[in-house]
Amino acid sequence: MINSKGKNILKVILLFFILSLIYSCVPEDTARRKGFEPKPCLDCHKDKLKEFQKKYVHSPVSKQDCEACHLRHGRLAVKSFREKNERKLCFTCHRKMASDIAKLPHVHTALKQGRCVPCHDPHASENRFFLKKTGSEQCFTCHDKAPFMKANRHKPLSDGCLTCHAAHGSRYKDNLIKDEKDLCLSCHDSTEGSFRKAHENYPVQQGKCTGCHNPHSSTNDKLLRESVHAPLKLGQCSSCHNPPEGPDPLGVIAQDAKLCYSCHKKEEKDFKTTYRHPPAGTGKCLDCHSPHASDYPKLTLMDEKDLCLKCHAGKPKIDVTNLHAPIKKEGCTVCHDPHGSGNPFYLNAPEGRICLTCHSGMKKELKERFTHKPFSRLQCTKCHDPHGTDTPEMLKAVRAQLCYSCHKKEEKDFFKTYIHTPVNKGECLSCHKAHASDYKNLLNSSPDQLCLNCHDSMLPEVKAKDMHPPFRDGKCLTCHAPHASDYTANTLMPMAKLCYRCHKATKTALKGSKSRHLPVDEGKCTACHSPHGTKVEYQLLSRPEELCLSCHAGVVTTKVRKGHIDMKNGDCLSCHTAHYSELKDLLNAKDPALCLKCHSTDTERLLKMHDGKPITKIRHCLSCHEPHVTKKPGLLKKIKHDPFARGDCEACHK
Template identity: 30%
Template structure:
């Protein structure tokens, strides 16, 4: 019988302790020390879960979080000594609750008053499963990402709940435990040596941070033991992107080094296009690794050396001592030869001229005239690997052509650079041509093979350019002037545009740009997207030289309309004129003149002459006080009328009506002009009179 009694006094060692002793009657006494509250004597055979809460409240005065179950020693002892469970505790490794004190109820709790009984046998506490194990054992998954699927069936998938002859009370020893499920990893001709140390050398038994409960994802896991075969290598086998297991089985294989297949067959698993072939590279008999590193290499495709260096480890250099080597060899022998196999002899990618046409195209396709020598094959003129002359020819450049043709550039002061360099093939095809003379292209299309197109996406082209007639101005093989032109500068333009050149030459005030640099100072001889083939749009072309004016015009708050529209040519003749500043009409340059409408011809091309013709006007000008024309007042005088430039800046100003902020027409004096604009007039304060206002609707009276 159990007795749970209050102790004679507190225990100095701890606030709570339970001790058991056997009663002479076959029972036992439990003494509970509690330094917080006295505990009354509580008799009973068993204390079950429901009563423990009451007991703990007696001990501590609050609800206990942990549930303690106290069972009779006689019942626990009987489990391991009975005929039913006599085997318990006999194995080499026994679950500690059984080994320590036969405490079956650590995991099992009684469902009836007696065991066995009609109401059922013992059942697992906490409902059984992994939750039961977690009452004593820490979480073996530790928050890791990949959990052993066996844990879904419980810890007992691998561990015996009572005893075993294996460590950790496992059902089988070492790898044999894993082979219970993973029997495909057992056996094998070539096995991973790490298996001698057990599966857990790589896999976590319960969980892992990497897939398959590995301690690290591949290839990092492999590199914990193996040196990195890609170290310091430039080109790594792409299969390694998927890990070492792309080629190696991590556990076992019938092929050496646990490879998925033996020899070249392993490579053919991915590179099946390299199997077969009418003509095969003999080195394949020794295996793919004769040329390729299985893991990485210093050269592309994991080769030990880039072609042709790799090829020359076995083959003599066919280009040795040659001045001109086939450019294809810059990319290696594989430009023409397949490194593995081919249906053509010498593992060439094609036979005869067809091989050359793979890079150079068939020069005889869709053309009328073909060089007869081509019928005998390209190698009639060209050495396939290298030669003493350019393009592997027997003679350099034009020397080859001049064996049959006369020199077309003889007697020309300036030669077409390809002709001067002996590069006839820059324009002529040595094989066949689309146009007469075996030219590569006809007309401008031929020129545009070297020279940028002068007509693409342009709206304003020089007519010869638009018609593709480059030879209207340029010689073909040579000429007397630069760019193979028949004449230099303006003289060339004068051959067609003599009227414009004559006008510029006769102008009293010529455009300096025309005199110094010629027509090309403003015009592109081929064309632009601008009218008259100007280098820039109207206005902007002028600013190329007149940058001071460009800054002024672009920054002015109020601009002269033609200037704002970039129409400099509205006032100036770009080639020259008989008027100062190349103006297209008369414009007084003096400060004062007697009024004459012809003297203001330029201005009156846009402005109404009525603005200064009459003293009274209702609509001739907005500069009026009522009907008094203030333009007439300032300008229309017999001898000392003020000219436009006294008050107005014809290119732009920060003041309305493009008025000067100060007039600089009086010697060393700068006369300020301060103008204030109103809805119906304005006010003006200048150095030559007091502040005066005007109003078109309600005239201002001055006395």
């Protein structure tokens, strides 16, 4: 019999045995490792197998050590590289190369940017050094091929670019494997008779070969550059240089511009202008021109734009969204004389006139009736930057801000309560032309049509039967401010004050009146009238009976059975005035005179109804009658004095 203590010991022994058995069934390296056994990368990336089966395979790939470069799960960048910087990743293994390149002043652009894969395949290649292409074709992946393919090609080109250039970097400019002079002389023997004869016995080996020759290809014989100085082309080096047998053969016979002007006499005269470009003014021709040959027109040292920016870097600013076309496509000399001019900024013509040489269509606009002042004076640069900006049309500022730089008064409109939508959006050209117009204020079209271009919802009002004269005549600005206002609907002033500018008689009469219609008293003319036009006379918003009852609904409290005839016809103005009166309730005459305008006093029916008494002696018709509607015959009031109800007037009256 085993006690409880013995049972516990047996359980521990059994558990240990089971764990040992499990451990023995698992490979030793996995058992030591916490986690899962990783699958080989190529189990999933089978598409890469064919790519890796090439002549030259990168060492980590051949060892299937993907994790040498890639993270297993990814973390830092695309493709799960261990390093974000490509070059840094490669240099973790290629340490000697990293050390060597760090010492070089000139490094291949791609490598400088931290990129190795533009040239090398990181996995495998059919080419040495895992290059993606063979020979020079690899270089032409980035470098334009055309300059290397002209009629006369330098022989080393057929052997490949690395004949002269280092692939990654060099101690010499342009990544040359040697100093330029030494590199050329490693093939060209300067002591050879044909060499000396070709160079008129001048010791050119002391100079710079690429000053005359293109090192790659040229359309000219002997690889001379595309643009060749006349003395060089004619083999007349002594036109500028000392004799070859003298002590200083490469020295020149005169200094700076004096040498140039010995041939360029016309230019010497032309350059004596009011405004002279400093290099021309100080006689520094070689600041811009090569004395021997160049691949650029007029022997310039480099492309025209780059040449100018060598001195004018950053000013003008040309890294902008909207660059002036001449700068983008042709060059600075489209507008500027590179030597000097009688115009400021060395312009080829006076400011404005020079713009019209390209923008000839603007000449027609100059003849329009109204012109923008800067445009009429041809001061184009008041608004436009002549080189370019990040704003459309090369404007010097965002359009509205540009306009406000002169139109200060209009800018203050922004602080008003109600702003015209185009003004609020800064879209001045929604209404105005920038240069010229046949309409006053440089409007895009006639004022009436201009407003309706946006406010087309008012077109039905244009066809209204009764139109407000300013609206009918297209004179919107009679009532409205074009930019902004402190009053609703952008009116020029408060509504009543605006209306009274024309309706002066109404304004005068109101001052002495005792009774005023509430909308009139509050200056709300548009409570009854459309400011533009309607189908109803007096530009009323609706027919009078509907219009009056829209406010005076209490006048008709029950269904009309017995209504005043004018009430039935909706002719409220038979008894009332629309705006003001000397009488209560805006009546246009006193009671009973008001009633007697329609009710004849001598009819038998009227006498009978009034107990035979002449109604001319009755003081107040409204003592007995409702003026509008009632259920009772004769428009009698609902509550009646008892004698009156019996028709016994004599009970009270004599």
